[in-house]
Amino acid sequence: MESPMQNELMIALHMAREAGGILLEGHRLGVAPEVVEHKGAIDLVTPYDRRSEALVRARLAEHFPDDTVLAEEGGQTEGQGPEGAARRVWCVDPLDGTTNFAHGLPFFCVSIALLIDGEAAVGVVHAPALDWTFSCVAGEAPRFNGSPLPRLAARDDLGSSLLMFGCGYDRTTRPERYLAMIATFMTRTQGLRRTGSAALDCCICSRGQVDGYMEVNLHPWDLAAGVLIARGAGAVATDVDGGPFDPFTGRLLLGRPGVHGRMLEVIRENDVFLHEKDGSYGR
Known part of the structure; x- marks a missing residue:
């Protein structure tokens, strides 16, 4: 039986991979120090953060115009959903690991989650330089690069x-x-x-x-x-x-x-x- 969140999952995967393509371009070309901005003393943002977020926001506006978007660089944009409907909020980090990215380290990713009434229903994390893609629908087994992840064994040491x-x-x-x-x-x-x-x-x-x-x-x-x-x-x-x-x-x-x-x-x-x-x- 197909998950009721299958459409959201497929779109989230596609968005994450598209945005990851933008980040991979920057990783391969290198990020010039002069284009790196400081939101704080050691809190960085690059043009690739913004390009990645703009792409995800555009795709969400196309596919889910009624949903709210909460993203790192642009903050919260309210959806157009009817009053009283389940509150759907997409939480987006367009580039998690910006400092790594700016230094050429491959440990960075795109992170996208759909919260429904505060609970995560769909999650995707895509690390393009590592070729890692994780995904999950609440209540189902998560996947790594398309294959189900085994359950974690208990350990108390x-x-x-x-x-x-x-x-x-x-x-x-x-x-x-x-x-x-x-x-x-x-x-x-x-x-x-x-x-x-x-x-x-x-x-x-x-x-x-x-x-x-x-x-x-x-x-x-x-x-x-x-x-x-x-x-x-x-x-x-x-x-x-x-x-x-x-x-x-x-x-x-x-x-x-x-x-x-x-x-x-x-x-x-x-x-x-x-x-x-x-x-x-x-x-």
């Missing part, structure tokens, strides 16, 4: 686990927000890794190549698609304090069954993210 983490753009001005996390888990795991792309980190977890991932100070376009894919493969996703995951908080604790629980124990025992909810760290 944190000492043999490889984890990923991320640090927000405030890391140069508020390093203490991240140093406790790094120090605490560096001494309790087999190792820590950081790619610089939240969507890819979630997808790498979905393949079981790492056992967990944690980060704060993110945005819904960073998380919505990747978390749907990882959850579809059996990963556990919560807030960093164990509360329900909400992409709009920007906080994520993700892990394979067993490892997620061990990560949460360590976080609670060591007050790793103590001040994430008390207003100490505004956006």
Whole structure:
């Protein structure tokens, strides 16, 4: 039986690959330093971010004019849907991993998710330089390059686990927000890794190549698609304090069954993210 979200999935895949083609062009040609702009001290944007987003917005306006679009560079554009209808919001990161992209590293992607009444229904993450495409419809098995991903096996040994983490753009001005996390888990795991792309980190977890991932100070376009894919493969996703995951908080604790629980124990025992909810760290 065909999924009711099959049309949305196919269009999302096509958009991601089209936008990925734009990014791959820039990756192969190289990004001249003079065209890289700074949204903040270390927060970059390139013409390719904007071209990629413009393409996705155009395709969404063509196929789903009633839907709202929330994207990194252009913000939110309200759809024309009737009042009282299910709220459909497309969360789009046209280039997740811009710093990598600007430096010629291949760890960047296009991330597209459809939220219906706040819940992810469709997610696609496409990394053109790696030739990786992840996709998922809620309630179905996620796919990697067209093939179903196997379910993640449970594991509870944190000492043999490889984890990923991320640090927000405030890391140069508020390093203490991240140093406790790094120090605490560096001494309790087999190792820590950081790619610089939240969507890819979630997808790498979905393949079981790492056992967990944690980060704060993110945005819904960073998380919505990747978390749907990882959850579809059996990963556990919560807030960093164990509360329900909400992409709009920007906080994520993700892990394979067993490892997620061990990560949460360590976080609670060591007050790793103590001040994430008390207003100490505004956006």
